[in-house]
Every structure is written in structure tokens, then in C-alpha cells.
Amino acid sequence: MTSRLDEIAIAPGDVLTREQIIKVFGGSTQGGICPATEKRSVNLFSDPSVGEKLGYYDGWLAEDDDLGPVFEYTGAGKSGPQTFEGAAGIGNRAILRHAEQGRTLRVFTQVGKVPHSDTKTHEFLGEFVLDQLQPYVWRRVHGEDLIDRDVIVFRLRPEPEGTVRRSAKNLVPVAEKTTAELVNFTLVTAAMLQTDPATSGALSMPKQRRKNPSTQRKLIHAATSGTFVVPEAFNTRMSLRSASASFIAVRREAELTQEYKEHLESLGHRVGAFQIRVKGLSSTLRTDLYDATDHTLYEVKGASAREDVRMALGQLLDYSRYVSTKANPSTPKRTILLPTQPDADMYDLCRIYEVDIMYRANDGTFSLDTAPAVTPKASLAP
Incomplete structure (x- = not known):
């Protein structure tokens, strides 16, 4: 020694x-x-x-x-x-x-x-x-x-x-077998994350999609006291400087997730999440919202840009393979939840994989919409 x-x-x-x-x-x-x-x-x-x-x-x-x-x-x-x-x-x-x-x-x-x-x-x-x-x-x-x-x-x-x-x-240790467990949807208040919250109140939600690509990724808001944050709120768009671990930014994704969770619960739905371990891997996966009443798996994003929709689509296709319960042993319905309506061709992409798109409308309601009509392009032939 x-x-x-x-x-x-x-x-x-x-x-x-x-x-x-x-x-x-x-x-x-x-x-x-x-x-x-x-x-x-x-x-x-x-x-x-x-x-x-x-x-x-x-x-x-x-x-x-x-x-x-x-x-x-x-x-x-x-x-x-x-x-x-x-x-x-x-x-x-x-x-x-x-x-x-x-x-x-x-x-x-x-x-x-x-x-x-x-x-x-x-x-x-x-x-x-x-x-x-x-x-x-x-x-x-x-x-x-x-x-x-x-x-x-x-x-x-x-x-x-x-x-x-x-x-x-x-x-x-790696998982000896693949398991998927329905667990509680656990929330964390942003007030826990730092001694002196930078602001108070709830995050504002965008009323329309940002058109400037350079601003579509700027989803960071000051850490907010009283706003609920789910684990997904702390991934690739979270700002956390190594010099100040408490300066955690609360993303619009967290606000959207909490708002939609409350919406589902107001309808009497039971909401949770799935904790997934894959055979041969040591890491643990955790989904976003799961509506046990409708057997629907949601992937939530804080922006409606193409890259966000594509990421959500991939995650849903991956996670949904493991999501089932005794009451609902079949593959769940899959829905991407977005803060605003995405481009029309994103509907076309998701439709191929039987994935729905839900978005928050300007009036605060949630809309499960079909793809908007697209005007055919004029022929380029001479």
C-alpha cells in the first residue's frame, strides 16, 4: 500500500x-x-x-x-x-x-x-x-x-x-439481458441547481419558428427558478461551464415537456418513462414521455429544425423497439413533440416510418397535424 x-x-x-x-x-x-x-x-x-x-x-x-x-x-x-x-x-x-x-x-x-x-x-x-x-x-x-x-x-x-x-x-457491469422498465416521470426544479437563480418565472415559448439558421440553435435561457426540468433538459443544448456547474441553462424543451405532461394528466392519462438496458451494454437509456393510457411514446425537442426532427425520429425508432407493457405488448404509437410546426417535408419523412408530429400552436394548444399541402414544383424541362 x-x-x-x-x-x-x-x-x-x-x-x-x-x-x-x-x-x-x-x-x-x-x-x-x-x-x-x-x-x-x-x-x-x-x-x-x-x-x-x-x-x-x-x-x-x-x-x-x-x-x-x-x-x-x-x-x-x-x-x-x-x-x-x-x-x-x-x-x-x-x-x-x-x-x-x-x-x-x-x-x-x-x-x-x-x-x-x-x-x-x-x-x-x-x-x-x-x-x-x-x-x-x-x-x-x-x-x-x-x-x-x-x-x-x-x-x-x-x-x-x-x-x-x-x-x-x-x-x-454490462446488462446480461435487454430490459425495459416503466418508471415514474421524475422532475427536478431548476431552483435546486444553483444557489442564486438568475431569473424567476417560466420560460417563454416561441410563437413561430426561427427562420435564421444561425439562431435556430440558440435555445439557451438563463437558469429559471420555479421552472420544472426533466433529465432530457440536460443534454446537447444545455450550457454548463466547467467554471460554474450550477449555471445550468433550462431549455425550452423542458418547458414544453412539462406543459405537455400536465396536458396529458388533465385528460386523466397516466404518464411515465421507460428505463432501458440493452444486453451487452453498461449504459442505461431513458425515454422522454410515455403515455401509458394511449400507449404512445413521445420524443420531445426544443426546436423544430430539420436536424431536431431527424434526431427525434432516430431516437423514437430506437427506443420503441423495447417499449411494451403487459397491458400493451405491441409496438407503441410514436410521436415527435415540437414547439412549433416543422417544414412540410419533415411530415413526409416521418410518415414513411409511421411517426406522428405534434406541435404547440400559437394559441397554446397542441396540434396533431397532417402534412400541409405542398404546391408541386414547376418542371425544369425546356
């Missing part, structure tokens, strides 16, 4: 006791999430033997994405749904706001014990930051007491200028 009691630096791969870690990075002798104000650190301890009993695994995803590797770390709370609020959410808030508070995330995994003692040892994996595109997701797990609960799974990226320890023993 490496001993660095008198050294300032601890390198990835070093194995230490908590006492040794506290001397350098601060923190406490107990708990999985240990904020250390004086050392500007949030120390994250993972114990695979504990996590497995509680229905989750911390570790590296076997599949890298376009931005590289991801380390999944499950939030604090051993029973019941996890939270960002109150005393129970102190540790989870510390991770979410680490950059705002000028703290570094450091991950340690339990690997053994000091010989002839009960003192645990921990391997230092390196320094991390929250994923800029999707800092966390909600996930349904089967707890040790066999009661299902919702937990927070943080998505961590290696510090850009640092090095990390990545080995096969720290990989999240």
Missing part, C-alpha cells in the same frame, strides 16, 4: 486510508460524499460491495461517447428516493454545485483493508467535473429492501487537464 502521509500530492492509482486522504484533501471519516470547504474538495467514496446490495453500481461506462469516458456515481441516500433538498440532500448539492463553490471532485473506490485490521483502503481514481451535457440522470433501482426507489446518478468526466485511473475492475 502506498503511504503518502507527509506528501502533498496524491496521484491516481495510489491506495490510501481515509486518514491519509483527509490529511491532504480534507473531508470526514464517514459517508460517501465528503465536502471539504477548507481544502476546496468534494471527496466521493465508492464501495462496490455496498452499492450492489442497494441496487446500483458506480464505475466507468464501458462505452465512451463523442466526448470520451463517463464515470457514473450514485448520490447519497440509502433508503427511499434520493433528493437535492434539505439535510438529506447536502452531499448531492455539494456535487451539483462543486464548480460554483470552487471545489474539485475527487473519486476514490474501496479496494481492501489494511493488513490485520478493519481499516478500509481506497484507490484514488483522479479529479473529475460534472458532464457538461448531462450532469446527472434519475434512475429507478431495486433497493436492498426490495422496494423500488429513484436515485440520482451523477455523470462525471475526467478533469480536462488531469489524468485518471481507469481499469476493468472499475467498469459498470
Whole structure:
């Protein structure tokens, strides 16, 4: 075991006791999430033997994405749904706001014990930051007491200028079989995401599609107190600077999703989402809205541009393969939900794959529309 009691630096791969870690990075002798104000650190301890009993695994995803590797770390709370609020959410808030508070995330995994003692040892994996595109997701797990609960799974990226320890023993196990589970539609309030929300009130929705291509992608709004945000709100159009993890932008997509969810519930529909694990993969997929009453799967986008429709179409075709229930074992109806009406040829594209388009009309109602009539082009023949 490496001993660095008198050294300032601890390198990835070093194995230490908590006492040794506290001397350098601060923190406490107990708990999985240990904020250390004086050392500007949030120390994250993972114990695979504990996590497995509680229905989750911390570790590296076997599949890298376009931005590289991801380390999944499950939030604090051993029973019941996890939270960002109150005393129970102190540790989870510390991770979410680490950059705002000028703290570094450091991950340690339990690997053994000091010989002839009960003192645990921990391997230092390196320094991390929250994923800029999707800092966390909600996930349904089967707890040790066999009661299902919702937990927070943080998505961590290696510090850009640092090095990390990545080995096969720290990989999240791949799924042994493909499963799709209907879970609660979990919401998060934007007020949780930063100490001082930049604005208050709800996001405004566009009344017509932007015509300037350069502005179609500008969907970012200041973080908004009181606006509900779903996990999908934290992906490719979320603005999260590594210098301020709490400065999370709430997209129009989140507002649209929440508004349509409320619309469905006002009609008496039961709304949820599907959590999907694919055989041979370690990552977990999660759909947008699922209407259990009508057996309809929705993919929601915050813009109606061609690239958004194409992305939604691909996601629906992928996810719908796995979506079924005992009450509805057949393939679900598939619908893309957009903030405004898309171009006419997008209807033609979606019709080929039997996918409907729903959009929010200028009067605030939702319209499931057929493709507008297109005037035939004049012949170019002489």
C-alpha cells in the first residue's frame, strides 16, 4: 500500500486510508460524499460491495461517447428516493454545485483493508467535473429492501487537464439481458441547481419558428427558478461551464415537456418513462414521455429544425423497439413533440416510418397535424 502521509500530492492509482486522504484533501471519516470547504474538495467514496446490495453500481461506462469516458456515481441516500433538498440532500448539492463553490471532485473506490485490521483502503481514481451535457440522470433501482426507489446518478468526466485511473475492475457491469422498465416521470426544479437563480418565472415559448439558421440553435435561457426540468433538459443544448456547474441553462424543451405532461394528466392519462438496458451494454437509456393510457411514446425537442426532427425520429425508432407493457405488448404509437410546426417535408419523412408530429400552436394548444399541402414544383424541362 502506498503511504503518502507527509506528501502533498496524491496521484491516481495510489491506495490510501481515509486518514491519509483527509490529511491532504480534507473531508470526514464517514459517508460517501465528503465536502471539504477548507481544502476546496468534494471527496466521493465508492464501495462496490455496498452499492450492489442497494441496487446500483458506480464505475466507468464501458462505452465512451463523442466526448470520451463517463464515470457514473450514485448520490447519497440509502433508503427511499434520493433528493437535492434539505439535510438529506447536502452531499448531492455539494456535487451539483462543486464548480460554483470552487471545489474539485475527487473519486476514490474501496479496494481492501489494511493488513490485520478493519481499516478500509481506497484507490484514488483522479479529479473529475460534472458532464457538461448531462450532469446527472434519475434512475429507478431495486433497493436492498426490495422496494423500488429513484436515485440520482451523477455523470462525471475526467478533469480536462488531469489524468485518471481507469481499469476493468472499475467498469459498470454490462446488462446480461435487454430490459425495459416503466418508471415514474421524475422532475427536478431548476431552483435546486444553483444557489442564486438568475431569473424567476417560466420560460417563454416561441410563437413561430426561427427562420435564421444561425439562431435556430440558440435555445439557451438563463437558469429559471420555479421552472420544472426533466433529465432530457440536460443534454446537447444545455450550457454548463466547467467554471460554474450550477449555471445550468433550462431549455425550452423542458418547458414544453412539462406543459405537455400536465396536458396529458388533465385528460386523466397516466404518464411515465421507460428505463432501458440493452444486453451487452453498461449504459442505461431513458425515454422522454410515455403515455401509458394511449400507449404512445413521445420524443420531445426544443426546436423544430430539420436536424431536431431527424434526431427525434432516430431516437423514437430506437427506443420503441423495447417499449411494451403487459397491458400493451405491441409496438407503441410514436410521436415527435415540437414547439412549433416543422417544414412540410419533415411530415413526409416521418410518415414513411409511421411517426406522428405534434406541435404547440400559437394559441397554446397542441396540434396533431397532417402534412400541409405542398404546391408541386414547376418542371425544369425546356
